[in-house]
Amino acid sequence: MITVENLKKEYKLVKRDPGLKGAMKSLFNRKYETKHAVKGIDFTIEQGETVGYIGSNGAGKSTTIKMLTGILTPTSGKVTVNGLVPYENRQKNAVNIGAVFGQRTQLFWDIPVRESYNLLKHIYEIPEQEYQETIEMFTEVLNLESLLGIPVRQLSLGQKMRCELAAAFLHRPKVVYLDEPTIGLDIAVKVKIRKFIKEMNQRWGTTVLLTTHDMQDIEEICDRIIIIDGGTILYDGGLDEIKKQFGQKRVIHFELADKEKFELPSALNGQVEVLPNEEETKISLSFDHEAVKSSFVISEMMSMYEIGDLNIADPKIETIVEDLYNKQEQGEEHEKVLANS
Amino acid sequence: MRRYTRLYWEFAKSHMKVMMEYRIDFLIGVASVMLEQFASIFFVKVVFDHIEQINGWSFYEILFIYGIAATGRSIHQIFFDNLWTLGWQYIRPGKLDRLLIRPVNPLFHVVADRLHQDGFGQLIIGLIILGTAIPQLDLVWGAAEIAMLVIMIISSGLIFVAINLFFATFSFWMIDSLPIVWAVFNLSDFARYPLTIYHKGIRMFLTWIIPYGFTAFYPAAYFIDKSGYKEFALWTPVAAIVCCVLAYAFWNRGLKAFASTGS
Ligand SMILES: Nc1ncnc2c1ncn2[C@@H]1O[C@H](COP(=O)(O)OP(=O)(O)OP(=O)(O)O)[C@@H](O)[C@H]1O
Numbered sequence: 001m002i003t004v005e006n007l008k009k010e011y012k013l014v015k016r017d018p019g020l021k022g023a024m025k026s027l028f029n030r031k032y033e034t035k036h037a038v039k040g041i042d043f044t045i046e047q048g049e050t051v052g053y054i055g056s057n058g059a060g061k062s063t064t065i066k067m068l069t070g071i072l073t074p075t076s077g078k079v080t081v082n083g084l085v086p087y088e089n090r091q092k093n094a095v096n097i098g099a100v101f102g103q104r105t106q107l108f109w110d111i112p113v114r115e116s117y118n119l120l121k122h123i124y125e126i127p128e129q130e131y132q133e134t135i136e137m138f139t140e141v142l143n144l145e146s147l148l149g150i151p152v153r154q155l156s157l158g159q160k161m162r163c164e165l166a167a168a169f170l171h172r173p174k175v176v177y178l179d180e181p182t183i184g185l186d187i188a189v190k191v192k193i194r195k196f197i198k199e200m201n202q203r204w205g206t207t208v209l210l211t212t213h214d215m216q217d218i219e220e221i222c223d224r225i226i227i228i229d230g231g232t233i234l235y236d237g238g239l240d241e242i243k244k245q246f247g248q249k250r251v252i253h254f255e256l257a258d259k260e261k262f263e264l265p266s267a268l269n270g271q272v273e274v275l276p277n278e279e280e281t282k283i284s285l286s287f288d289h290e291a292v293k294s295s296f297v298i299s300e301m302m303s304m305y306e307i308g309d310l311n312i313a314d315p316k317i318e319t320i321v322e323d324l325y326n327k328q329e330q331g332e333e334h335e336k337v338l339a340n341s
Numbered sequence: 342m343r344r345y346t347r348l349y350w351e352f353a354k355s356h357m358k359v360m361m362e363y364r365i366d367f368l369i370g371v372a373s374v375m376l377e378q379f380a381s382i383f384f385v386k387v388v389f390d391h392i393e394q395i396n397g398w399s400f401y402e403i404l405f406i407y408g409i410a411a412t413g414r415s416i417h418q419i420f421f422d423n424l425w426t427l428g429w430q431y432i433r434p435g436k437l438d439r440l441l442i443r444p445v446n447p448l449f450h451v452v453a454d455r456l457h458q459d460g461f462g463q464l465i466i467g468l469i470i471l472g473t474a475i476p477q478l479d480l481v482w483g484a485a486e487i488a489m490l491v492i493m494i495i496s497s498g499l500i501f502v503a504i505n506l507f508f509a510t511f512s513f514w515m516i517d518s519l520p521i522v523w524a525v526f527n528l529s530d531f532a533r534y535p536l537t538i539y540h541k542g543i544r545m546f547l548t549w550i551i552p553y554g555f556t557a558f559y560p561a562a563y564f565i566d567k568s569g570y571k572e573f574a575l576w577t578p579v580a581a582i583v584c585c586v587l588a589y590a591f592w593n594r595g596l597k598a599f600a601s602t603g604s
């Protein structure tokens with residue numbers, strides 16, 4: 001479905017000294033700086049997969065998606081989507097794809113949502129029957145009924161995003177790229193949107209590539225994640241595997257009668273870390289569950305303190321990813337130190 | 342081609358619905374353009390009250406040139422007005438991205454995104470001026486002449502479009518080329534008078550470099566024997582096609598540059 005081989009994108013930036021003088025200088029004597037946004041990545045995605053594409057700000061996610069949609073031409077490397085090279089056959093490729101780009105609207109600003117959809121119907125040449133069925137279904141799943149008559153510019157962010165999503169799936173594309181579809185939304189809308197994406201994937205086998213900074217999106221929608229950092233891929237694999245591989249960290253929250261007096265039991269020293277906890281009566285302990293058993297931590301704590309309540313937290317993808325980023329950063333720093341010495 | 346015609350019609354229907362919803366804005370837009378045009382014709386009229394001819398051109402002949410310019414410009418203004426907004430509305434805010442992932446020609450999409458009400462004022466004025474000027478000219482009008490006038494007006498419109506497209510395309514490399522597009526567009530005012538009243542250099546410039554001469558003076562000269570440009574005027578449709586081809590090729594280059602820089 002989607003194959004990416006040794007894909008690279010470099011941006012050329014005009015380098016400029018600060019101030020007016022620098023600006024004048026760069027007018028006559030341009031110096032370019034090359035920004036390696038994507039540094040040779042590889043992956044393949046099969047029809048019907050739901051892939052979370054995650055990474056910190058500036059990691060290269062949007063750049064990759066723009067190359068997959070054909071908006072950007074890669075500096076080098078290969079991309080094919082559905083057998084087409086997107087940037088060479090942009091319009092042909094466009095028939096098979098749908099996209100949502102963060103807070104930028106895809107709909108027509110001044111005209112009512114229903115009219116917008118009608119124009120999209122003509123643009124994508126959707127058969128009338130199919131169009132009616134699709135609209136009816138979307139209206140129900142996304143609660144669009146009351147929004148259809150309103151011009152897009154009068155919609156709230158959450159309402160707009162629901163309409164956007166419907167627009168991206170309207171022509172039943174084979175692949176949908178979602179670049180931060182839940183940014184700035186409240187929980188209720190997020191839940192609705194996640195449910196919708198999942199349903200479309202199951203019903204039509206739509207391939208979904210999703211970027212987000214909300215790990216809950218990933219947990220609920222994706223079977224697989226690709227983590228990118230600094231333009232290179234750090235991890236590519238199933239969601240369950242990454243939890244198994246990196247998710248040995250456990251966190252237990254204890255409610256204590258007297259937090260002031262707390263001191264880590266000596267038996268746990270060196271193996272358990274005390275995490276900061278804002279709440280006045282609670283304490284959080286983090287440990288590697290391969291090295292120490294949860295039951296051991298709990299019994300040690302019970303024997304020393306009066307425990308009101310306790311709660312074992314699941315290994316969250318969030319903490320795993322954070323760990324991975326941190327490891328990467330430490331690695332880089334390590335390299336730097338080596339390079340300097 | 343058929344598909345694009347149908348698609349354009351669908352876009353236009355939506356725009357017209359919006360226009361009808363904001364009827365007051367529509368009327369004010371049309372009226373203000375008409376007022377503006379009347380003011381500049383009034384100015385010409387005042388000049389002619391004092392002298393009979395300018396360089397051998399009578400008032401009604403100049404009015405005729407004016408009328409062709411106004412009608413040609415209205416084609417541009419009604420259907421292609423969105424070219425003005427290419428930089429700040431499409432390229433900078435990333436709206437062009439969304440057009441690039443649709444299965445239509447992006448230039449078509451930009452153009453079809455707007456139908457400009459003020460252009461209708463321009464069209465009405467243009468037709469009124471032509472209707473006033475033509476009976477006063479010493480001409481016989483047959484079907485052939487009318488067909489020729491229509492061809493000339495369409496060519497005039499296309500040249501306005503091509504020149505605007507060409508300079509708007511610079512927005513792919515600059516933050517916004519709007520000031521340049523404006524500056525160039527203002528030159529078209531010169532072309533509403535007989536080019537023969539100008540210095541040779543200006544005449545050459547408006548014929549071969551920025552060919553606004555073909556938007557009014559040359560088309561009009563076809564119908565006015567004494568101009569001495571009757572034959573040269575026949576090149577007008579050719580000039581229009583050449584300009585469109587060049588501008589479109591340049592636009593494609595701009596798109597290509599956009600695809601490699603992403604901004
Ligand atoms: N048009 C551009 N010109 C120059 N540099 C760019 C351009 N677009 C992005 N970059 C740079 O390329 C890098 C990758 O950007 P990209 O937008 O792909 O990141 P991202 O992973 O989507 O980040 P975020 O999570 O913040 O959206 C960044 O360092 C960014 O500054």
Ligand SMILES: [Mg+2]
Nearest residue numbers: 061062063179
């Ligand atoms: Mg991004």
